[in-house]
Amino acid sequence: MHGNETMASERYDVVVVGAGIAGSLAGLFCARSGFRTLIVERQLFPRHKVCGCCINGRALAILNDAGLAGCLQELMPTTTSSLAIRYAGKKLDIAMPQNIAVSRKSLDQCLLNEARKAGCDVVEQATATVVPSDASGISPADDFRTIFLKHRSQNPAATDVEASTSENRETKVCARVVLVCDGLGHPSLHLFPEFSSPPKRGSRIGLGAVIPRCDGDSWIPQGAVLMAISPQGYAGVVEIEDRQLNIAAAIDPSHLQQSRSACSSLISIFEAAGLPIPTHLGEAAVKGTIPLTRTASRVSGHRIFLLGDSTGYIEPFTGEGMAWAVSAARTVMPLVKTAINETWSQSLELSWETAFRTIVSGEQKVCRLLSAALRKPWLLTPVLTACRVFPSLTQHLVGRINRVPRALESV
Numbered sequence: 165m166h167g168n169e170t171m172a173s174e175r176y177d178v179v180v181v182g183a184g185i186a187g188s189l190a191g192l193f194c195a196r197s198g199f200r201t202l203i204v205e206r207q208l209f210p211r212h213k214v215c216g217c218c219i220n221g222r223a224l225a226i227l228n229d230a231g232l233a234g235c236l237q238e239l240m241p242t243t244t245s246s247l248a249i250r251y252a253g254k255k256l257d258i259a260m261p262q263n264i265a266v267s268r269k270s271l272d273q274c275l276l277n278e279a280r281k282a283g284c285d286v287v288e289q290a291t292a293t294v295v296p297s298d299a300s301g302i303s304p305a306d307d308f309r310t311i312f313l314k315h316r317s318q319n320p321a322a323t324d325v326e327a328s329t330s331e332n333r334e335t336k337v338c339a340r341v342v343l344v345c346d347g348l349g350h351p352s353l354h355l356f357p358e359f360s361s362p363p364k365r366g367s368r369i370g371l372g373a374v375i376p377r378c379d380g381d382s383w384i385p386q387g388a389v390l391m392a393i394s395p396q397g398y399a400g401v402v403e404i405e406d407r408q409l410n411i412a413a414a415i416d417p418s419h420l421q422q423s424r425s426a427c428s429s430l431i432s433i434f435e436a437a438g439l440p441i442p443t444h445l446g447e448a449a450v451k452g453t454i455p456l457t458r459t460a461s462r463v464s465g466h467r468i469f470l471l472g473d474s475t476g477y478i479e480p481f482t483g484e485g486m487a488w489a490v491s492a493a494r495t496v497m498p499l500v501k502t503a504i505n506e507t508w509s510q511s512l513e514l515s516w517e518t519a520f521r522t523i524v525s526g527e528q529k530v531c532r533l534l535s536a537a538l539r540k541p542w543l544l545t546p547v548l549t550a551c552r553v554f555p556s557l558t559q560h561l562v563g564r565i566n567r568v569p570r571a572l573e574s575v
């Protein structure tokens with residue numbers, strides 16, 4: 165356990181499962197609202213997470229509004245203002261609203277630190293499982309939700325014997341509201357078949373790596389997101405803090421199976437796009453994800469709200485994933501307040517289903533369109549030509565995804 169020690173079956177107002185961008189921001193808002201809040205995270209931070217690392221204008225506006233502009237700047241993010249698309253030796257450069265890029269390792273650690281400072285208890289290296297009411301046997305089913313925590317070794321310096329004794333230690337906590345922010349496939353809800361989010365057939369998977377940028381990589385434009393497209397997938401490259409390159413890709417699983425390794429799968433995307441290979445890509449530690457495209461059948465349940473990727477995802481394009489996650493963290497707060505200060509009612513579940521669909525629906529249409537175009541090589545050339553001939557159409561699509569929320573009422 166990290167930070168404040170948590171007793172078994174301790175009661176919280178809010179338990180947040182997952183310390184990604186959705187979880188840490190939601191935890192921060194809850195603690196600022198005076199709620200006793202626990203964030204449970206499966207991994208030990210800081211950790212690498214497969215992501216393109218581009219924070220769009222919409223996400224940035226919400227993070228700034230939460231008073232986080234200063235700590236974001238301390239991470240020394242880079243800024244980007246264009247998208248450089250490369251496909252079969254062809255080029256298309258699209259101007260974008262100014263975004264920032266920073267590693268998820270630094271960003272997520274920074275947000276978790278801010279949540280701690282605001283008063284959240286944090287448990288790292290613990291896998292949470294939300295328990296169906298009738299299986300909890302701990303509290304009146306209607307008032308609290310029970311969450312089992314399976315702890316892994318707490319001390320990286322522990323001896324083998326110490327590590328194995330602390331492995332699999334289980335505790336339980338309960339909460340008046342559980343915010344499920346555990347990412348793709350929402351593993352903490354595996355005991356709830358009604359929340360299933362199976363991957364769409366033919367869904368692509370994510371691959372990602374961070375490598376140093378060196379002199380031989382001068383062909384990678386600065387101040388731009390480079391997107392290398394091949395029929396089997398696409399890879400985005402952006403410079404992040406400390407002269408590093410973040411590479412994030414969405415590829416067909418069959419392409420990965422046919423390649424010698426995840427690295428060679430990434431390399432072949434650059435080759436197919438007619439680009440050189442980033443110098444250090446060959447020796448990169450590449451991480452992967454489960455299939456990306458999925459939609460949770462519901463995003464709320466009794467004393468449960470789902471936020472961020474746990475609600476589903478399409479494919480990565482221009483920074484919409486983190487924007488949806490932070491929009492959800494902000495928008496859910498009035499419902500959390502009602503649940504804790506007043507009482508739980510089924511109308512809160514319905515309210516979240518409606519509010520959530522409003523946050524994501526417009527942008528998801530654009531992303532589905534782009535996703536379809538990127539999968540069909542015969543469609544890609546006319547789409548890229550249309551983007552070149554009608555730059556205002558391109559700007560409209562980019563603007564839709566980067567839209568800054570009209571009302572940024574504070575939470």
Ligand SMILES: Cc1cc2nc3c(=O)[nH]c(=O)nc-3n(C[C@H](O)[C@H](O)[C@H](O)COP(=O)(O)OP(=O)(O)OC[C@H]3O[C@@H](n4cnc5c(N)ncnc54)[C@H](O)[C@@H]3O)c2cc1C
Pocket residue numbers: 181182183184185186187204205206207213214215216217218219220290291292293345346347348351352370371372412413414453456471472473474480481482483484485486487489
């Ligand atoms: C290839 C790729 C590129 C992308 N590029 C971009 C981009 O450039 N810009 C952008 O905005 N978005 C991008 N995204 C999307 C973005 O990464 C996600 O939308 C965003 O990370 C969602 O945040 P989250 O907090 O919901 O989930 P996550 O960031 O996935 O965090 C979930 C956390 O929950 C933890 N967890 C999981 N299970 C449990 C459990 N049972 N108990 C406790 N903890 C648990 C995990 O360890 C993790 O830390 C990209 C995604 C991919 C795959």
